[in-house]
Amino acid sequence: MLTGQALLYFIYVVAAASVILAGEAFYLSLAGRRSRRVAVNHRLRRIADDAPAERALQGLLRERGLTDSGDFISGFVWLNRLYTQSGVTGNPLTFATSFFLTGLALALLLWFFVGLAAPAAFIVFLVVGFALPLLILRRARRKRVQKFAGQLPDALDMIVRSLRAGHPASVAIGLVAREMPDPLGTEFGIVADEITFGLSMEQAVRKLSERVGFEGLHLLSVSLSIQSKTGGNLTEILSNLSSVLRERQKLRLKIRALSAEGRASAWIISLFPIAMFLILQIISPSYYGKVWGNPVILPVFLTFGFWALLGDYIMYRMVAFDF
Numbered sequence: 351m352l353t354g355q356a357l358l359y360f361i362y363v364v365a366a367a368s369v370i371l372a373g374e375a376f377y378l379s380l381a382g383r384r385s386r387r388v389a390v391n392h393r394l395r396r397i398a399d400d401a402p403a404e405r406a407l408q409g410l411l412r413e414r415g416l417t418d419s420g421d422f423i424s425g426f427v428w429l430n431r432l433y434t435q436s437g438v439t440g441n442p443l444t445f446a447t448s449f450f451l452t453g454l455a456l457a458l459l460l461w462f463f464v465g466l467a468a469p470a471a472f473i474v475f476l477v478v479g480f481a482l483p484l485l486i487l488r489r490a491r492r493k494r495v496q497k498f499a500g501q502l503p504d505a506l507d508m509i510v511r512s513l514r515a516g517h518p519a520s521v522a523i524g525l526v527a528r529e530m531p532d533p534l535g536t537e538f539g540i541v542a543d544e545i546t547f548g549l550s551m552e553q554a555v556r557k558l559s560e561r562v563g564f565e566g567l568h569l570l571s572v573s574l575s576i577q578s579k580t581g582g583n584l585t586e587i588l589s590n591l592s593s594v595l596r597e598r599q600k601l602r603l604k605i606r607a608l609s610a611e612g613r614a615s616a617w618i619i620s621l622f623p624i625a626m627f628l629i630l631q632i633i634s635p636s637y638y639g640k641v642w643g644n645p646v647i648l649p650v651f652l653t654f655g656f657w658a659l660l661g662d663y664i665m666y667r668m669v670a671f672d673f
Contacts, residue, residue, distance in 0.1 A: 391535030392439075393527065407543040410536065415442040420544065420557045435563035436490035437533055446483065453479025494533055495564050499599060501534040502566055506592035513585045520545050537562060552578055566595050609669035616665040620658065 396406045408418045415433045417423050424430040424442065433442050457475035460466040466474075505526045512522035520542065527539035537558055544554040552574050559567035573587050630637050641647060 390528075390530065391532045391539065393536040393539035403543060404547065407540065407547070410540055413439040413441075414561065416561075420540075420561075431560070431563070432484070432487050432491060434561055435494070436487040437494040438487065438490060449483040450479045453477070453482075491563060495562065498533050498537070498562055498564050499566060499595070499602075501530060502564070502570075503592045503596040503599070505530055505534055505538065506570075506588050506595070510585050510589050510592070513588075519551060519584070523551075533562075550578075566591075566598075569594075612665065612669040616662060616669070619665075620662050623658070 393406070393410060396409060397403070411418060411420055414437075415423055415430055422430040422434070430442070433445070438445065453475045456478055457471040460474060461468060461471040508526050508529065509519070509522040512525050513519065517525075523538055523545070524542040527535055527542050529535070530538065540561075541551075541554045541558050544557065545551055549557075552571065555567065555571045555574055559571050569591060570588075573591055574584075576582070577584050577587055
C-alpha cells in the first residue's frame with residue numbers, strides 16, 4: 351500500500367509524464383503538418399501523406415482532368431487540353447457546372463427581380479456560364495506557361511550537372527522533381543513516376559509537353575527522340591537547349607519592356623471614357639438629360655462599343671509578339 355505522500359508523488363510524476371507526452375504528440379503533429387506545408391511542390395505534399403506512389407500519380411493525373419494513363423478524359427480534346435494546361439485542379443465537370451449554375455442563377459435573378467430584359471439576361475448567362483470560365487482557364491494557362499518557361503532552363507541545368515556527376519537520366523529527373531517548386535516540380539515528378547512505372551523517357555516527356563503546352567518542352571521532346579535514335583552527347587544537347595530557352599526568355603522580357611508604353615496607352619484610352627462617364631453620373635446625374643429615352647441611343651452605344659473593342663484588339667495585336 352502506498353502512503354499518502356508517496357501517492358501524491360506518484361500522481362505528480364504521472365501528471366508530468368502526461369504533459370510531456372501530450373506536448374511531444376502535439377509537436378510531432380505540428381511538425382508533420384509543417385513538413386507537408388513546406389514541401390516545395392504539390393506532388394511532394396501528396397507523397398508526404400503516406401499514399402502509395404502509384405495512387406499519388408493517379409490522383410495527380412485525375413485532378414488535372416486526365417485518365418490514370420495520362421490521356422485526355424473528355425471527347426472535347428481542345429477543352430480538356432485547356433483545362434489540363436491551366437493547372438486548375440479538381441473535377442473538370444464540377445468546375446464547368448459551377449459556372450453554368452452561377453450564370454443561370456444570376457440571369458434569372460436579374461430577369462425576375464431587377465427587371466432586366468430576357469435577351470440581356472440570356473447574354474449574361476452566356477457570358478458567366480461559358481465565356482468567363484474559358485477566359486479564366488486561358489489566363490491561368492498563360493501565367494502557368496510563363497512561370498514554367500522561367501523555371502525550365504534552371505531545371506535543365508540541374509539535369510546536366512546530375513548527368514555529368516554520373517547519375518542516370520531518370521535519377522536526374524527525380525532530383526528536379528524534389529528540388530524545384532511548382533509548376534515544374536510536380537510536372538517533372540509525374541514524368542519520373544511514369545518512367546518508374548514503365549514509360550520510356552521520350553513518351554513521358556511527350557506527355558509532359560501535352561500537359562503543359564510550352565513549346566520549349568516540344569523542343570526537349572524532339573531532342574530526346576533524336577538522341578535516342580541517332581545517339582549523341584545528351585548533356586551537351588540539354589545544355590545548348592537550356593541556353594536557347596534562357597536567351598528566348600530574355601528576348602521575351604525585353605520585348606515586353608519595349609511594348610509597355612503601348613500597353614499602358616491601350617489601357618488608358620480604353621478606360622478613360624468609362625471613367626469620365628461614371629464621374630459625370632456621380633457629379634451631375636442630369637447631365638445627359640432625356641437622351642436615355644431616345645431610341646437611337648442603344649444602336650449608337652453598340653456601334654461605338656464595337657469600334658472601341660476593335661481598337662483595343664488592334665492595339666493588343668500591335669504589342670503582342672509570338673516567338
